[in-house]
Amino acid sequence: MSVSIKSAREIELMRAAGKILAKVHENLEKELKAGMSTLDIDRLGEEIIRSFGCIPSFKNYNGYPASVCVSVNDEVVHGIPTKKRHLQEGDIVSLDIGVIYKGYHSDAARTHGIGEISKEAALLIERTRQSFFEGIKYAKEGNHLHEISNAVGAYAESFGYGVVRDLVGHGIGTHLHEDPQIPNFTQKSRGVRLKAGMTLAVEPMINAGRFDVLWQEDNWTVVTQDHSLSAHYENTILVTTGEPEILTLTPSEIDNSL
Ligand code: MF3
Numbered sequence: 321m322s323v324s325i326k327s328a329r330e331i332e333l334m335r336a337a338g339k340i341l342a343k344v345h346e347n348l349e350k351e352l353k354a355g356m357s358t359l360d361i362d363r364l365g366e367e368i369i370r371s372f373g374c375i376p377s378f379k380n381y382n383g384y385p386a387s388v389c390v391s392v393n394d395e396v397v398h399g400i401p402t403k404k405r406h407l408q409e410g411d412i413v414s415l416d417i418g419v420i421y422k423g424y425h426s427d428a429a430r431t432h433g434i435g436e437i438s439k440e441a442a443l444l445i446e447r448t449r450q451s452f453f454e455g456i457k458y459a460k461e462g463n464h465l466h467e468i469s470n471a472v473g474a475y476a477e478s479f480g481y482g483v484v485r486d487l488v489g490h491g492i493g494t495h496l497h498e499d500p501q502i503p504n505f506t507q508k509s510r511g512v513r514l515k516a517g518m519t520l521a522v523e524p525m526i527n528a529g530r531f532d533v534l535w536q537e538d539n540w541t542v543v544t545q546d547h548s549l550s551a552h553y554e555n556t557i558l559v560t561t562g563e564p565e566i567l568t569l570t571p572s573e574i575d576n577s578l
C-alpha cells in the first residue's frame with residue numbers, strides 16, 4: 321500500500337476542487353423538493369458541476385451511468401437516478417458527488433430530509449454527520465488510520481446503529497479511489513501512519529437498523545437488508561500536523577462545525 325503525499329501545488333488544486341464541490345452540493349440542495357425525480361437531481365447536478373468547469377467523476381466510473389449517486393431511505397449508496405422515482409415528503413435522500421478540477425478529485429456526500437421528516441430520521445442524519453467529525457479528530461500526522469475508523473464506529477454504535485462494513489472511505493487525489501481504504505468500524509490492525517499532505521475521503525454510511533447490506537439487481541444500488549433507513553456523510557480532508565483541513569465544506573458549514 322502506498323499513500324501519496326500531495327505537494328503544495330497539488331494541495332492548492334485539491335482545495336479548489338473541494339471548494340467547488342461544496343458549492344455544487346449547496347446549489348443542488350436548494351433545488352430539492354417533493355415530486356422531483358431522482359433523474360432531475362442528477363441532471364441539475366451535472367449542469368452545476370459543468371458550470372464550474374469541472375467533470376463529474378462518477379459518470380462512467382466502472383460503468384456507473386450518472387453524475388450524482390441518489391440514494392433514498394433504505395438505499396445506502398450508489399442509487400442510480402431514474403425518472404421513475406419521485407421524492408416524497410418525509411423521504412431522506414443521500415447525494416454523493418465527485419468532481420474533477422484540473423485533474424484533481426474531490427468527493428463529498430450529504431443526506432437531506434424532504435419536507436418534514438421523522439425524529440428518527442433527523443437524528444440518524446445528524447449523528448451520521450457527527451460520526452465523521454468524531455473520526456477526523458484523529459486525522460493528524462503521527463496518528464494511525466484505525467484511530468479514525470474506531471472513533472467513527474464507536475460513536476455511531478453508541479446509538480445502536482449499524483455501521484456499514486462492506487463499503488469504506490479512501491484516499492483521493494489524481495484518482496477517485498487511492499490508498500488507503502478507510503473503514504468506519506473498529507479495526508484490529510492499526511493501519512497506515514498518517515502524514516501531512518495525505519488527502520482522504522472519510523465517509524460514514526450508517527444504518528438505523530443492522531449493518532447488513534445487499535446489492536440490488538442493477539449491481540449498483542446498495543440497500544439495508546432490514547430496510548431500515550440509512551444516512552451518508554462524506555468530506556475530502558487534508559491531513560496536516562495539526563487540525564485536518566476539510567476541503568468540501570461551504571463557509572456556512574465551516575461556521576457550524578466550529
Ligand atoms: N463516494 C463514492 C465512493 O467513494 C462514490 C463512488 S460512486 C461511483 O466510492 F459511481 F463512482 F462508483
Ligand code: CO
Pocket residue numbers: 427428489490521523554
Ligand atoms: Co467516496
